[in-house]
Amino acid sequence: MRQLLLSPLFAASLLLPAVTSCAGMAHHDGDGAHHEHADAAGSLVAVMTPTAGNEARGTVTFAAAGHGVVCTATISGLTPGDHAIHIHEFGDIRLDNGKACGGHYNPEGHDHALPTSGMRHAGDLGNLTADAAGNASYTIALDNVTIDGDHNPIVGRSIIIHVGPDDGGQPTGNAGARVSQGVIGYAKP
Numbered sequence: 678m679r680q681l682l683l684s685p686l687f688a689a690s691l692l693l694p695a696v697t698s699c700a701g702m703a704h705h706d707g708d709g710a711h712h713e714h715a716d717a718a719g720s721l722v723a724v725m726t727p728t729a730g731n732e733a734r735g736t737v738t739f740a741a742a743g744h745g746v747v748c749t750a751t752i753s754g755l756t757p758g759d760h761a762i763h764i765h766e767f768g769d770i771r772l773d774n775g776k777a778c779g780g781h782y783n784p785e786g787h788d789h790a791l792p793t794s795g796m797r798h799a800g801d802l803g804n805l806t807a808d809a810a811g812n813a814s815y816t817i818a819l820d821n822v823t824i825d826g827d828h829n830p831i832v833g834r835s836i837i838i839h840v841g842p843d844d845g846g847q848p849t850g851n852a853g854a855r856v857s858q859g860v861i862g863y864a865k866p
Contacts, residue, residue: 719740719741719864719866720738720739720740720741720824720863720864721738721739721740721824721831721832721861721862721863721864722736722737722738722739722861722862722863722864723736723737723738723835723836723859723860723861723862724736724859724860725737725752725836725838725857725858725859726770726857726858726859727754727856727857728773728774728775728854728855728856728857728858729773729774731754731840731856731857732753732754732755732811733752733753733754733755733760733838733856733857734752734753734754734857735750735751735752735753735754735857736750736751736859737749737750737751737752737762737836737859737861738750738864739824739831739861741823741824742818744820745818745819745820745822746818746819746822746823746824746831747816747817747818747819748802748815748816748817748818748819749814749815749816750762750805750813750814750815750816750836751813751814752805752807752812752813752814752815752838752857753810753811753812753813754811754857755807755811755812755813755838755856756807756811756840757807757808757809757810757811758806758807758842759804759805759806759807759841759842759843760804760805760806760807760813760838760839760840760841760842760852760856761803761804761838761839761841761842761843761850761852762802762803762804762805762815762836762837762838762839762843763781763782763798763800763801763802763836763837763839763843763849763850763852764781764782764799764800764802764822764831764834764835764836764861765778765779765780765781765782765800765834765835765836765837766778766779766780766781766782766783766800766834766835767779767834767835768833768834768835768860768861768862769835769860770835770858770859770860774854774855775837775854775855775856775857775858776855778835778837778855778858780849781798781800781801781849782798782799782800782829782831782834783798783799783800784799784829785799785829787799788847788848789801789845789846789847789848789849789850790845791803791804791843791845791850792817792819794845797821799821799822799829799831800834801843801850802817802819803817803843804842804843805838831861832861832862832863833860833861833862834860834861835858835859835860835861836857836858836859836861837855837857837858838855838856838857838858839852839853839854839855839856840852840853840854840855840856841853
């Protein structure tokens with residue numbers, strides 16, 4: 678009789694059940710039910726860099742909170758007054774004018790609107806207000822996006838800050854040129 682020799686590592690792998698991570702994924706249990714997992718990542722960050730000829734820089738963070746996401750922006754180098762802030766569809770900041778980021782993130786096909794409207798682009802975050810020194814702090818709770826879940830995930834997309842305010846008009850709020858851009862990525866815990 679011939680014996681089959683297995684390496685110890687291979688033999689051990691046959692005895693251990695398969696282990697997979699389900700972070701940020703859906704799975705089916707033995708009962709056949711479909712289960713959604715909450716966002717795996719605790720937070721995201723976009724490090725904002727100025728577009729050509731501008732000075733706006735800072736950070737925009739996103740943290741999972743309950744059934745939503747809290748967005749906090751801390752920006753300097755703006756002109757005093759209101760500035761539109763949006764999530765854009767692509768995390769591509771290779772162009773120095775911000776245009777590689779594409780348009781507003783709008784996976785559900787809604788009209789553009791300000792955050793006070795329930796139906797809007799997933800990327801419509803409203804306006805942040807810069808003081809006389811050009812500094813702005815802004816926080817908004819969002820219920821129409823997720824960090825990396827199944828419903829409108831934002832990781833890998835971008836943030837754009839515009840030269841002017843978002844007036845809520847169509848199709849994108851008449852906010853003008855893009856003064857700062859940043860890719861939304863996983864933050865170090």
